[in-house]
Amino acid sequence: MTDRQERAAWEADFEASMRRPLAQRMRYAFIHTYKPVLDDAPYRSFDSMADYRAWCEANLPSWLGYGRV
Amino acid sequence: MAAFEYRQAEELREAFARAGARYLFLGKSGAILLGFPDTTQDVDVFPHRSPENGRAIVAALRDLGFALTETQVEEIVRGKDFVQLRNGPFDLDLVFAPDGIESFAAAWERHVDVAGFPVCHPDDIIASKEAARRAKDRESLPRLIAFRDYWRRTR
Numbered sequence: 214m215t216d217r218q219e220r221a222a223w224e225a226d227f228e229a230s231m232r233r234p235l236a237q238r239m240r241y242a243f244i245h246t247y248k249p250v251l252d253d254a255p256y257r258s259f260d261s262m263a264d265y266r267a268w269c270e271a272n273l274p275s276w277l278g279y280g281r282v
Numbered sequence: 283m284a285a286f287e288y289r290q291a292e293e294l295r296e297a298f299a300r301a302g303a304r305y306l307f308l309g310k311s312g313a314i315l316l317g318f319p320d321t322t323q324d325v326d327v328f329p330h331r332s333p334e335n336g337r338a339i340v341a342a343l344r345d346l347g348f349a350l351t352e353t354q355v356e357e358i359v360r361g362k363d364f365v366q367l368r369n370g371p372f373d374l375d376l377v378f379a380p381d382g383i384e385s386f387a388a389a390w391e392r393h394v395d396v397a398g399f400p401v402c403h404p405d406d407i408i409a410s411k412e413a414a415r416r417a418k419d420r421e422s423l424p425r426l427i428a429f430r431d432y433w434r435r436t437r
Binding site: 220223224226227229230231235236238239240241242243244245246248251252254255256257258259260261262264265266275277278279280281282 | 283284285286287288291311314315317318319320321322323325349351354357362363364365366367368369373377379380381396397414415416417418419420425428429432433436
């Protein structure tokens with residue numbers, strides 16, 4: 214698929230999405246799967262976003278995608 | 283834990299309004315409210331950081347059924363930069379200091395109202411994701427930027 218074709222496909226998705234009622238958009242959008250480590254504590258807090266990012270990189274499986282690039 | 287539902291979004295909106303809490307939807311959950319067709323698991327809220335608003339956020343969270351200890355209440359009132367809640371009816375992240383956004387006041391100035399839901403402007407959602415530089419955002423950002431351009435053209 215070329216960039217132009219990909220862009221056209223995205224635009225078609227956007228148009229279809231905007232035609233849906235908000236409740237339906239949200240039903241399609243919000244999913245839940247278990248995320249190891251991240252979902253294993255009922256509460257976490259961090260003094261700074263840098264601390265949070267560092268914690269994610271040190272503790273979460275890389276495939277969750279929370280590491281910085 | 284089930285997926286976040288529209289009914290819960292309405293309950294959040296109403297509980298935060300009753301408590302007088304000032305906040306914005308941020309992240310992909312905000313983009314989805316704007317119409318971005320994608321999937322997410324997280325509900326990200328950007329609250330205004332002040333002790334008064336922190337107490338309002340706590341009242342709203344307790345109203346919604348989040349079980350908060352006194353230590354957790356103190357941290358929310360203080361406005362720690364990032365608070366992750368998995369102790370309520372849905373997963374919720376409070377992001378008091380999102381990367382890439384200079385202040386709550388600036389974000390509020392340009393926010394978008396979607397059926398009573400206060401949502402960060404797509405420029406701010408994109409800025410926060412660009413500044414966070416996470417691998418999981420890298421793939422979705424080009425499509426989110428394309429959506430921002432489409433949204434601007436068609437609103």
